[in-house]
Amino acid sequence: MIKKENINVLFESRYVRVYDLQYGPDKHYYNASRRAQEELVAVKTDEEFQKMLPDAVSCFVILQVLGQEPRILFSYEYRYPAGRFLLSVPAGLVDKEDGIGQDALIHTAIREIQEEAGLLITGEDTVKIVNPLVFSTPGMTDESNALVCVVLNCKEFPVFSQEGASGSELFDGFCLLTKEEARKILKKGTDYRGVFYSVYTWAALMYFVSDMWKEE
Numbered sequence: 001m002i003k004k005e006n007i008n009v010l011f012e013s014r015y016v017r018v019y020d021l022q023y024g025p026d027k028h029y030y031n032a033s034r035r036a037q038e039e040l041v042a043v044k045t046d047e048e049f050q051k052m053l054p055d056a057v058s059c060f061v062i063l064q065v066l067g068q069e070p071r072i073l074f075s076y077e078y079r080y081p082a083g084r085f086l087l088s089v090p091a092g093l094v095d096k097e098d099g100i101g102q103d104a105l106i107h108t109a110i111r112e113i114q115e116e117a118g119l120l121i122t123g124e125d126t127v128k129i130v131n132p133l134v135f136s137t138p139g140m141t142d143e144s145n146a147l148v149c150v151v152l153n154c155k156e157f158p159v160f161s162q163e164g165a166s167g168s169e170l171f172d173g174f175c176l177l178t179k180e181e182a183r184k185i186l187k188k189g190t191d192y193r194g195v196f197y198s199v200y201t202w203a204a205l206m207y208f209v210s211d212m213w214k215e216e
Contacts, residue, residue, distance in 0.1 A: 001042065001043060001044070001045065002021050002022075002023055002042045002043060003043070004037075004038075004043050006021065006022040006023070007019055007020065007021055007022070007037060007040065007042070007043065008020040008022075009037060010030070015034060016032060016033070016034060017032070017033050017034070017035070017036075017037075018030060018031070018032050018033075019031045019033060019037070019040065021042055030140075031140070031141060031142055032140060032141040032143075033141060033142050033143065034055045034093070034143055035055070035142065040142060041142040041144075042142065052133070053094055053100075053101075053104060053105070053133075053146075054094065054105075054132070054133040054134075054144040054145050054146045055093060055094065055143050055144055055145065056091055056092060056093045056094060056108075056143075056144075056145045056146075057091060057092065057094060057105050057108040057109050057112065057145060057146045057147075057148055058089050058090075058091040058145045058146070058147055058148070058200040058203075058204070059089055059090040059091060059109045059112060059113055059148050059149075059150055060072065060089060060130065060147065060148070060149040060150070060203075060204045060207055060208065060213065061073040061089070061090060061113060061117065061119070061150050061152065062149065062150070062151045062152070062208060062213055063151075063152050063154060063157070063158075063176070064151060064152065064153050064154070065154045065155070065156060065157055066154070066155045066156070068157075069178045069179070070178075070179070070208075071176040071177055071178055072176070072177050072182060072204060072205070072208040073090075073117060073160075073174065073175075073176055074087050074088060074089060074174065074175040074176075074177065074201065074204070075087075075088055075089075075090065075116060075117065075162065075171050075172075075173065075174050075175065076088070076171060076172040076173055076174075076175065077116075077169065077170065077171050077172075078169075078170035078171070078172070079198075080168070082196075084195060085170075085171075085172045085193075085195070086191075086195060086196075086197055086198060086201070087175060087185075087191040087195070087197045087201050088197075088198065088200075088201060089200055089201060089204050090109075090112045090113050090115075090116040090117055091112060091116075091145065091200065092108060092111070092112035092115070092116070093108075094108045094146075095108070098111070102129060102132060105129055105132065105146040105148055106127055106129070106148065108146075108148075109127065109148040109150060110127070110150075113150060114164060115164030115165070115166070116162060116164060116165065116169075116171070117160050117161070117162070117174070118158075118159065118160055118161025118162070118163065118164065119152065119158055119160070121150060121152070124153045125150060125151060125152045125153055126149075126150070126151040126153075127148065127149070127150050127151075128148070128149055129146060129147070129148055129149075130147040130148060130149050130207065130212075131146065131147040132146050133145070133146055134146075134147060136199065136200075145200065147200075147203060147207075149207065149213050151213060157176075160174050162174075175191075175192075177205075177208075179208065179209050182205045182208055182209050183209055185197075185205060186202070186205050186206065186209065
């Protein structure tokens with residue numbers, strides 16, 4: 001744990017900040033973060049660390065349509081640092097309005113799936129937390145995501161929509177994969193367009209083909 005007085009703000013904007021974490025005499029480490037200085041992971045006690053919520057939620061959306069093979073849903077979302085559309089899971093930041101504790105993760109997942117895929121979660125569907133918090137790249141940032149799986153039980157394929165996209169979000173359609181198609185993408189290491197994908201997409205593919213989503 002780094003002392004609060006040894007942290008300085010180098011850059012600050014609405015969505016990202018860069019901090020100088022001084023961990024020893026003339027020893028500095030830089031951290032890109034979505035968090036305000038008082039909420040940085042590096043300054044949390046062990047108890048606070050174990051209870052903290054992630055910055056965002058990534059959703060594994062699996063469709064079980066009557067009489068069809070199960071499929072996992074992805075979209076092509078433009079990711080500015082990568083400079084192209086990447087095969088992506090529905091995801092978004094946890095808002096204060098989403099509540100507190102792990103209920104907030106469920107609420108965020110339901111909201112993001114509606115906004116980015118136009119899907120409404122009903123009592124016929126299953127929503128569960130796969131992992132409450134995983135770090136993306138802890139060598140550079142303290143950003144974290146929860147992983148939430150949503151299994152939609154449908155009589156027919158729903159109509160998808162990306163009309164809920166807002167701000168800088170840009171999309172280029174959807175991609176529904178069977179297990180066989182998901183395995184091919186995992187083996188190849190790129191999507192069908194030959195583009196690399198994120199670790200959260202990899203995790204969703206692995207979770208889907210492993211059948212872990214079927215476990216109670």
